[in-house]
Amino acid sequence: AQSVAQPEDQVNVAEGNPLTVKCTYSVSGNPYLFWYVQYPNRGLQFLLKYITGDNLVKGSYGFEAEFNKSQTSFHLKKPSALVSDSALYFCAVRDYYTGAGGFKTIFGAGTRLFVKA
């Protein structure tokens, strides 16, 4: 069965330090992988995606993510964190499944990032 795991409920980093938000997945085929960010009382905003090609994907606001097929991971990274990066981050996977004959997107539980000045 499809699943997405974000093992950390919360990540704390100091401003200027590198940050990593972890995501692992389990799918039957070749997935589309996404990261979204959610600010308080706001909708989800697309950050980046991996479909195929280069394993290192660069996205919005200086974020990047590395697709690792052997470890089934898609960790979100940023070399230097900003206080304004503090938000809720969701990893998502989109894969074909036979339940309704189509594609389905599943979100992880979310990781809250706190960046301290």
Add this chain to the structure above:
Amino acid sequence: AAGVIQSPRHLIKEKRETATLKCYPIPRHDTVYWYQQGPGQDPQFLISFYEKMQSDKGSIPDRFSAQQFSDYHSELNMSSLELGDSALYFCASSLVEGGETQYFGPGTRLLVL
């Protein structure tokens, strides 16, 4: 650039009432998705439409129904509302040819009293 529009932004209803949420996708997007996000929870997929036909169904209760109209806007109809339906309801749209990246609206916050 135009984004996904949802209305209303806030809605207060009482138990057993009905509610209709509206979603206007990004122009030329052909797929619309509905999600429910409870307090402190991850978004749960409800249902999606591609070219006005239901394309996928998730954890949508039988009390809810949705459709996509000829102008591609979508409506989520919720009947016999329960306290547990209080949540943030997101609509997202995507273009199949664009790699199916979903772009989310601001959400409708529904409170059932």
